[in-house]
Amino acid sequence: MYLWRVGVLFALLGSAIVVPATNPAAAAPGRLRDLAQAAGVKIGSAVRAAPLNPDPAVGDEDYRDWAREQLSTLTAENELKWDHVEPARGRFNFAAADTIVQFAHETEQTVRGHTLVWHSALPAWVSALSGDQLEAALQTHITSTVSHFGSDVAIWDVVNEPLNDSGSLRSGGSQGFWKDRLGEDYIDESFRWAHAANPTARLYLNEYGIESDSPKARGLYELVKGLLARGVPIHGIGFQTHKLETSRLSGLADSLRRFADLGLEVAITELGVKLLTPAGGDSLGRQADVYGWVTAACLAVPRCVSVTAWGFTDRYSWIPAPGAATMLTDQYVPKPAYYRVRDVLAAGRPAADPVAAWRLDEPAGTIATDASSSPQRHPAQADPGALGHEGRQPFLRAFKGNGIDSGATTAPAESNAMRTNVSYTLSVWIKPASTTGDQVIASQDGANVSAFTFGHTDGRYYLAVPLADTTDAGVDPQRLFSQTPVVIGQWNHVAAVWDNPSGHPRLYVNGVAEPEGPLWNRETWASTGIFHIGESRAGQHFHGSISDLRVYQRALPSTEIKALASPVVGQWGFDGHTGDDSWFHRDAAARNDATVALLWATDRKCQANKAISLTGTQLIDTRGGAPLFTDRSYSLSVWVQLADTDSDQVVLAADGTSISPFYLRLKRGTGDDHRWIFAVLNGSGTQQVVATSEQKAEAGAWTHLVATWSMETGQMQLFVDGTVSGTNTVLSSAAATENGSLHIGVSQLGNLRGAIDDVLVYQQVLTQPEISALYLQYEPSRCQP
Incomplete structure (x- = not known):
């Protein structure tokens, strides 16, 4: 059986290092697969057929036991790549992959098929084909492989690594094999062939280097939007996430959300955290940080369905020591990374805070994705041309308000981004282009009037809340105005707070609180209507740029608002x-x-x-x-x-x-x-x-x-x-x-x-x-x- 030895010395990176960090007794109890199930995700690993073999002369009992006990999904590390399953044309050999599938069937685990189309791991005979022969061979390979396993393989990485770092399809040399030989349509057809072979399978495009905002991530976003527009049966995006111990992956959750808000599943598919050499004493702790950050990023995105490591023990790792990229040593001793993942899974998915957020720097198009961790999504549809102003950094963009007819709104199905009859905070960065008229930064519809309006007029910021959802004469809104003037052509942070228990509204400009307003009627009313960015139902529009708009369902203290206003x-x-x-x-x-x-x-x-x-x-x-x-x-x-x-x-x-x-x-x-x-x-x-x-x-x-x-x-x-x-x-x-x-x-x-x-x-x-x-x-x- 596998051994739970912690705190012992083990050989790593050519020297003896003590496994430090988390005390096993203090770590979250339970198996990874059970904790993951409770958190609404699957936890998995790439595995190899040989150590899973039940024959004691071939297999590894410790490997089998750990995989069975801890994992809920298995990915064939190499056994389903083309050079393994069809080394000669028309001669398929699924024996090794069958071993993995049989093991998973016995242990009630999901199998991820990796991978059907890749420029690498091709047998020599495929490289010699061209034109119609190559297309026919690809269709046969996909159809035969997917059909062989049927429902036993629930998920397929259909196309693997199709993009250059620039975001364009690979071309030239061996890496451009598919696009150069078959044209750009090979991706569409591959998904269609896989879907025809098993209509119930979840089909993924798998890529690396998309874990943050980058040319490749934006290129993939455009590619996937095109696939969806053409009706291609794609269900998810796999984020490979091979990283170094020093990686922070600050933008991973945002990148996951962008693809999830296209209606797709997202998954971490090949997580490994390589130690840099020569490694210092804190290397294992830094490795644990990265494993924890990646797992937490997945849990923060409701449509992130699984975290899969690329191997779980250094004994069978594609990056062996001194890289030591997995959660266990070659003796199956859990590293701090294992306990960090276990603790993050035990904590579960985070509460939604903020409850809605829009970065407003979308790669292209008119959909402003919701960057919050809320299970209820609030994507906003922008008027044509309303996204694309220069943002607060080069390479980023912002909402583009023309002051006349621009705006972004949540759809009726995703309305009610905030509850207006309890405390709330609106936080946003804006760059006004003028102070003409009454300009609205954000609002939410009631049945007859806006339940709140946040904007500026006569050179001052304001928050307005009507006493009732009515257009009756004499029912004027309660208003609070800033003393700080609106500054044109400069990015400023503004926040509006309604503190329901105290009955006081507050405004902040660049993190500094404006004088507290008078006591308001505490009987604010609930709206269930559309949330507007840069406009209101009364026809006011914002002129300038808007970025990083967040909605909190609480009255943020001044310390948090100051942090949000950091320049x-x-x-x-x-x-x-x-x-x-x-x-x-x-x-x-x-x-x-x-x-x-x-x-x-x-x-x-x-x-x-x-x-x-x-x-x-x-x-x-x-x-x-x-x-x-x-x-x-x-x-x-x-x-x-x-x-x-x-x-x-x-x-x-x-x-x-x-x-x-x-x-x-x-x-x-x-x-x-x-x-x-x-x-x-x-x-x-x-x-x-x-x-x-x-x-x-x-x-x-x-x-x-x-x-x-x-x-x-x-x-x-x-x-x-x-x-x-x-x-x-x-x-x-x-x-x-x-x-x-x-x-x-x-x-x-x-x-x-x-x-x-x-x-x-x-x-x-x-x-x-x-x-x-x-x-x-x-x-x-x-x-x-």
Whole structure:
């Protein structure tokens, strides 16, 4: 039987490491499959036929027992790939796959068939075919394979990895085999053939690199919308999710929701978390974090139906030690990752909070998907052209209000996004284009009038709630107006709160509470009508951009509203991972992350492994597009500890057309005269303007750097440890490449050797008090012996 040995020493990564972390006695009780069932998902793994074989001379009893006890779904790791089932044309061999299916049948487990169409794992005879012969062979392969198993295989990965990283269909070389030989229709036909062979099977498209907003994720979204529009029988999207221990996967739940709101199931299909080598003592804890984050992301999305790991023990892993990507050691000892998954499953699906949310940066089309975790979905249909304004970051878009006839509304079936007779909060980012007329940000219909209207008029924000659902004369709405004026052409966060117990409405502008309004009639009434974005039933419309609109069914305290109003557009804390902790999910990663290990350092607060350590070879880039517009006002904040001052070293830089639009770096001088440099490339790309620090740069000490540039004044400022240290002026700044990256510790001018912590990016100029506050978060006395 498999062994439940925890806290023992085991050989991993070539050295003895103690399995740390979760105390088994304190972990959530129960089998994974039982906890998953209670949470409304399946938990599974890729498995191999040989260790499942009941013949003791072939099989592995521990492997069989663990799979039987813990898993609710099994995926054939290799046994259903084309080179396995049809090595010679017309000669099918399903024996190995039959072993897996028979085992699953005996243990009441679901089988996932992987995979019918893939550019890899093809037998040589298939590659020699072309034209009608190839199409006929593909149809025969799909039909024969699916028909052989019938209802015993309930789910099929029909098409696997059809896209390039750019989001287009693969073409050229072996990877473009199917599209180049059969054209783009091969995907449609493959699904149709699989459906004809088994009309009850759930059919998936399986892909990697779609776990966050990226060109590939957006390309797949468009591909799938086209499949659905053509009536192709596709039922789900598989997210492979092979990741590193340092991954944060900040945007995974959002990406899952986008595809789910197309009416599809979504699933994690190949989860594995590879340890970077040489691994530090916290590697297993970081691996557990990623397993937990992925499982939690699935549970946060009502239509996410399963989490499948790509192997459950390092004994039979496609990434063996030192990669050690599974939840169990090669001796079946559970790692912290196992207990983390178990605890997340035991917690179940989260309560809906917010109850509805719209990012309003949809890849394309007119459907604004609901980004909340609510089981009741509220997708909003936008008027043609109402999505597509420039968003708060390059590469993102926002709701486009023209002030005349634009808007987005929930359908009657998804109406009543919020209950209006109890406490609620509306949180939203807006960029007004004018203050003309009465402009509505959000509203919800009653039978006769809007149950609330949130907008601005006469240059002030307001929340209006009618006393009754009537158009009778003399029944005026209760209104609360802000004292803070509406600012045109600038992103602002505004929030409206109705606190039912107290009877007080509240407004917030950029996280700051407006004066409390008068006591309102507490008998607010319930509406069950359509929720509107950028319009109302009375015909008012918003002029400008709207982003990140959230509805909470409670009165948020000022601390939460302040957090929602954070102007940060990128935040990398490097607390054991390279994720973006801001709303924008521009996670960072090591360049060439399959081979380059990340190292960790003690941070400025003396916490071990809470800063990123760079030796000149660990190159960190953000993913998914540039995190800020560099041709308008911005601020950069970072803590850095130099290992030496032996050469020029870059702290932060961004992609530009040919030259980075800015550099924040060390400039080596003669002797010990080394300075910090903030360089900005002017708008025409002809000159770099430099602000040089008065203070010398020294190795060994943590230093806080802030660089700001104002589009309005052209002023550049460089702050060192909270104090202005260098200034200059450049009236325009070059734009960063929209699809480019923020480079952390890397540039052609010289890579950093030292440690970096707490990188913050703002699309505004920070004030002196704000910069001082950032610096004062560091208390030097903490780290004194």
